Amino acid sequence: MIPLADIRDLKLFEALSDAAVEALCADAEMRDFEACDYLLHQHDEAHSLYILLSGTVEFLIKVEGVDDLFVGMTAERGPLLGWSIVREPHRYTATVRCAEPCRVIRIPRRAFAEVLKNDPRAGYALLQTIAEAVADRLQDALGLLSGIPKSGPRAAT
Numbered sequence: 001m002i003p004l005a006d007i008r009d010l011k012l013f014e015a016l017s018d019a020a021v022e023a024l025c026a027d028a029e030m031r032d033f034e035a036c037d038y039l040l041h042q043h044d045e046a047h048s049l050y051i052l053l054s055g056t057v058e059f060l061i062k063v064e065g066v067d068d069l070f071v072g073m074t075a076e077r078g079p080l081l082g083w084s085i086v087r088e089p090h091r092y093t094a095t096v097r098c099a100e101p102c103r104v105i106r107i108p109r110r111a112f113a114e115v116l117k118n119d120p121r122a123g124y125a126l127l128q129t130i131a132e133a134v135a136d137r138l139q140d141a142l143g144l145l146s147g148i149p150k151s152g153p154r155a156a157t
Contacts, residue, residue: 002028002105010051010078012129020122023115028107039081039096039104046084046092048106053077055102059141060095071141073099080133085109086116086126 002025007013013021030053033039039050042062056075060068071094081096081104090109116123 015125016122024111031106033098033102035100037098040092042095046090049085050081051105052079053103056099058097058099083130
C-alpha cells in the first residue's frame, strides 16, 4: 500500500474520499524504470493504470507504414498512463517509453473496477478525470501531428 500522504495531491485523487483512494491504492505499487524502458505497448491488454511521479515519458503510436510515431511527451507529476483500463476492449492505445529514469505508481485494473462498482460518486470523479486527460492528450497529439501549436501552457499528458 502506498501511503496516502504521498499521493493525495495527484489530480486523479483530488475529488475522491480517503476511503476511495485507499481502495484504489490497496494493491498499488511504486515502480522505477530506466531510460528507454517501456511502460506500455500499443495494443497490449491493459492490466494497469500508471501515474507518472517523476521523469519524462514519450508517447508513440504505430500507424500503417510507420512504427513508433512520436506524438508527445510529458515530464509533469501526475499524468495518467494507460487509461484504457476503463474501456473495452482494454487495449492500450499508445506505447509509452521512458525518455529518462521514471518513477510511477501502478494501479491494477481490478482496483478501478471495484471502485466503479462500489462507489458511484468516486467512479464518476475517476471517469471525469480520465476523460479530461484523454481529451488533453488527443489535442496535444493532433497539434503535434498537424503542426498547430498548443493553446496555453499545458504540457502533453
